[in-house]
Amino acid sequence: MKGVVRAIDILLVEDSQDDIELTLRAFRKNNLGNSIHIARDGREALEFLKHVEEGRAQTPGLILLDLKLPGVDGIEVLRYIKSRPSLRRIPVVMLTTSKNDRDIETCYDLGANSYIVKPVSFREFMETVKNIQLYWIVTNQPPVVG
Amino acid sequence: MSLRDLGIGTKLILAITVVIVGISSAGSVVIYTYQKRSLDEQILERSRTVAELLIQIEDHRLISRVAEEFNKVTGYTLKQTSLEPVNPRNMPDEFEAMVMRNFRENGETEYYAVVTSEDGRRYFRYMKALRTKENCISCHPGYEVGELRGSISVVAPYDTITAAMKRNTLSVLIILQILAISTIGVLYILSRKIVSEPLNRLIREMEGSAREIQRGEEVRDIPVSSRDEIGRLATAFNNLRRSLSESFRRKNEAIESFVYSISHDLKAPLRSIEGFSIALMEDYGDRLNSEGRHYINRIVSSARKMGVLIDELLEYSRIGRINLQRGDVSTSEVVELVLEDNLYEINRRGAEVKVAENMPVLKNVEKQRIYQIFSNLISNALKYNKSSTPEIEVGCMDQGDRYLFYVKDNGIGFDMRYHDKIFEIFQRLHREDEYSGTGVGLAIVKKIVETYGGRIWAESEPGKGSTFYFTLPKEAEV
Numbered sequence: 001m002k003g004v005v006r007a008i009d010i011l012l013v014e015d016s017q018d019d020i021e022l023t024l025r026a027f028r029k030n031n032l033g034n035s036i037h038i039a040r041d042g043r044e045a046l047e048f049l050k051h052v053e054e055g056r057a058q059t060p061g062l063i064l065l066d067l068k069l070p071g072v073d074g075i076e077v078l079r080y081i082k083s084r085p086s087l088r089r090i091p092v093v094m095l096t097t098s099k100n101d102r103d104i105e106t107c108y109d110l111g112a113n114s115y116i117v118k119p120v121s122f123r124e125f126m127e128t129v130k131n132i133q134l135y136w137i138v139t140n141q142p143p144v145v146g
Numbered sequence: 147m148s149l150r151d152l153g154i155g156t157k158l159i160l161a162i163t164v165v166i167v168g169i170s171s172a173g174s175v176v177i178y179t180y181q182k183r184s185l186d187e188q189i190l191e192r193s194r195t196v197a198e199l200l201i202q203i204e205d206h207r208l209i210s211r212v213a214e215e216f217n218k219v220t221g222y223t224l225k226q227t228s229l230e231p232v233n234p235r236n237m238p239d240e241f242e243a244m245v246m247r248n249f250r251e252n253g254e255t256e257y258y259a260v261v262t263s264e265d266g267r268r269y270f271r272y273m274k275a276l277r278t279k280e281n282c283i284s285c286h287p288g289y290e291v292g293e294l295r296g297s298i299s300v301v302a303p304y305d306t307i308t309a310a311m312k313r314n315t316l317s318v319l320i321i322l323q324i325l326a327i328s329t330i331g332v333l334y335i336l337s338r339k340i341v342s343e344p345l346n347r348l349i350r351e352m353e354g355s356a357r358e359i360q361r362g363e364e365v366r367d368i369p370v371s372s373r374d375e376i377g378r379l380a381t382a383f384n385n386l387r388r389s390l391s392e393s394f395r396r397k398n399e400a401i402e403s404f405v406y407s408i409s410h411d412l413k414a415p416l417r418s419i420e421g422f423s424i425a426l427m428e429d430y431g432d433r434l435n436s437e438g439r440h441y442i443n444r445i446v447s448s449a450r451k452m453g454v455l456i457d458e459l460l461e462y463s464r465i466g467r468i469n470l471q472r473g474d475v476s477t478s479e480v481v482e483l484v485l486e487d488n489l490y491e492i493n494r495r496g497a498e499v500k501v502a503e504n505m506p507v508l509k510n511v512e513k514q515r516i517y518q519i520f521s522n523l524i525s526n527a528l529k530y531n532k533s534s535t536p537e538i539e540v541g542c543m544d545q546g547d548r549y550l551f552y553v554k555d556n557g558i559g560f561d562m563r564y565h566d567k568i569f570e571i572f573q574r575l576h577r578e579d580e581y582s583g584t585g586v587g588l589a590i591v592k593k594i595v596e597t598y599g600g601r602i603w604a605e606s607e608p609g610k611g612s613t614f615y616f617t618l619p620k621e622a623e624v
Contacts, residue, residue: 018418025425097410120413121453122420 008061008137011037013045013077014095015069019118023064026129032137034062042072046080053086060090062136065112067096067103075106082111089143091136155342159334166330170322178315185311186270190258193272193300196224200298201276221303226276228296241271242299249275250294260304270307272300344376352383357623365391398467409460413453420449451584458586462571465590466597470512472622477516477551478505481540484521491528495536499524502541506549509621515594516618522587523553523614529581530612531557547620548600554613559606569602591616598622 010027014020020038027036037060039045045065051057063081067074074094081087093114094107104115116132119125136142152160196216203209213224227238229246238246245257255275262268276296278289289295351368358365365387370380423445431439481501485492492499508516520540527538539554560568560575567573571589595602595616606612 016414018414018421022418022421025421097414099406120410120417122417122424125417125421 008034008142009037009058010034010133010137011039011045011048011060011063013039013042013063013065013069013074015041015066019066022122022125023129026126027133029126030130030133032133034133034137042069042074042077045069045077046072049077049081049084049087053084059086061142063090063092064095064132065092067094067098067107075103075110078107078110078112091140091142093132093136095132153342154345155334155337158337158341159330162333163330166326167323170319170326173322174315174319177318178312181311181315182308185308189270189302189304189307190272192220193222193258193270193302194256194274196222197272197274197298197300200224200226201274221306223299223301225299226296227299228276229294231296236296238297238299242273242297245273246275246294246297249273249297268304270300270302270304272302274298274300344372348376348380348383351380355383355387401463401467405460405463409456412456416449416453416456420446420453423449455584455586458584458590462586462590462593465515465593470514472510472512474507474509475511475513475516476505476507477520477542480513480516481505481520481524483517484524487521488525488528491525495528495531496534497528497531497536497538499538500540502539504544505540505542506544506620508549508618511598511618511622515597519591519594519616520553522591526587526614527553527555527557527612529583530576531555533557545617548617549620550615550617552613552615554611556611559608559610559612560604561608562606565604565606568604 012020012023014023024036027034037048037057039048048057052059065074065077069077074096078092078094081090081092088111091113092111093116094112095116095118096103097118098104099117107115114132114136116128119128149157149160200209200212203212209226213226216222216224225236227236227242227246229238229243229250231237241261248254248257255277256273258270258272260268261271274297275294276298278291278293278295280291348368355365355368367384367387368380370377370384423442427439427442427446431442434442478501485499485501491497524538524540528536533556537556539552541552541554543550543552564575568575569588569592570585572585573589574583574585576583592602595618598618599622600617600619602614602616604612604614
């Protein structure tokens with residue numbers, strides 16, 4: 001399988017340093033070799049996405065987006081992505097602690113492709129992150145972007 | 147029960163009864179007094195009239211005939227009498243003689259009194275003085291004009307006359323009382339219809355509503371069927387209820403979101419502690435000696451334990467506050483489920499579990515909570531057990547409106563001194579390394595049982611096993 005996997009970049013929008021490191025560790029364990037861009041808040045994410053639109057950065061093939069971010073929050077980032085013609089086909093996976101029904105509905109209404117509640121236990125968290133990467137990078141057939 | 151505790155309708159009726167009985171009794175006394183007085187006056191008037199009439203008659207024989215006729219018609223006794231009678235028929239009796247002597251001495255012309263005679267009967271007695279007139283002297287020489295010659299005496303049978311009056315008064319009294327009682331009866335029915343029943347219905351609605359509010363459920367308005375005070379009370383209650391349940395709902399939401407964020411905010415760092423410790427072990431474990439690796443394991447297990455504690459605390463805080471799905475729950479199915487979930491441990495320990503045949507179905511309960519009760523008690527019975535073949539017995543007794551359940555084991559037991567302590571949250575009787583646990587299980591069981599209005603207790607002796615008893619209503623209130 002790994003042979004057919006294209007080199008897809010992943011954009012990880014996450015404000016918790018711990019979660020970033022644990023997520024990267026889970027990705028490393030999968031050994032899929034995606035390069036990861038990290039945005040620590042909504043503003044950084046929007047900046048990066050504008051670079052992508054201007055062609056100054058490679059278009060990511062998957063975006064992992066936290067909902068609760070300092071300043072510009074995940075909903076706003078999601079709204080921006082889904083409103084831009086060159087970005088809106090990129091699969092966006094919401095990865096958050098919120099179980100709130102309103103948040104879930106809003107995200108799907110805005111066109112989120114998946115909504116995942118971060119497991120609180122370490123083992124489940126690692127499993128979930130690994131599964132996300134395997135599913136969206138290996139199992140899922142993404143649209144051609146960029 | 148004091149007067150104060152009676153219903154409003156009953157109080158009202160009591161007050162009305164007292165007033166009506168009072169009024170009718172007082173009325174009867176007034177009627178009796180008035181009738182008696184007018185009767186007395188009537189007797190006096192009749193006696194006086196006939197006496198004065200007789201005085202006018204000069205013919206003695208005519209007097210006797212008039213007297214006879216009068217006596218026949220009225221039942222009175224009318225006669226002439228004299229202190230020195232010519233005719234022995236006119237001989238005065240004791241009373242007449244006494245009165246006439248007084249007439250002679252003080253010059254009075256009239257006297258009357260009610261006198262009790264020797265036979266015990268009462269008589270109204272009237273006497274009119276008969277004084278010598280000028281035209282008498284021709285027939286009765288030897289008298290001076292104005293000198294007392296004799297008297298007209300009227301004797302009326304007082305008892306007989308008043309008996310009729312008493313009978314009349316009594317019948318009036320009886321009619322009054324019958325009227326009073328039927329009035330009270332009608333008022334009683336009306337007060338039930340108008341006051342007690344609507345009020346009681348309102349109270350029942352309010353109580354039901356209060357229970358629903360207490361449980362934080364969606365509450366409907368209680369019906370307002372009239373615009374009188376009761377209807378206004380219902381409206382006022384609805385308004386109060388709406389604002390109360392709104393604030394309760396907000397408070398409950400605030401608690402729930404607080405509890406949720408606490409559990410998440412506390413557990414996120416725990417995930418990091420556990421995660422980085424595991425990463426450390428995986429990446430650098432081979433460069434640490436066994437002591438170093440031991441420390442990492444301690445960090446990981448502490449982080450996990452804290453995670454469990456937070457979960458249990460979260461669970462404990464939700465009992466009675468968060469409503470789970472309710473319905474009929476078969477306790478025998480629940481116990482079956484608990485045994486399946488503990489199958490590994492039961493087989494490993496070679497435990498023998500006996501479940502009574504008569505395990506009942508509970509109505510309107512939350513299955514998950516009933517599961518938690520049996521699961522905690524049965525796993526405790528397995529855990530605190532050193533016997534080579536642990537024996538567990540689960541049973542039930544019918545106690546009318548409730549069931550008494552028990553979970554009995556042949557485990558290590560405990561000293562009854564610590565009976566209350568074992569049900570307290572975070573209280574344990576054993577060291578962590580003897581028997582693992584957080585000290586929340588029995589506290590959760592107790593809270594669930596008490597939320598359903600039941601009771602839990604245990605009987606035990608060190609080394610002789612324990613029996614945990616708890617009661618649950620057959621049908622839980624909502």
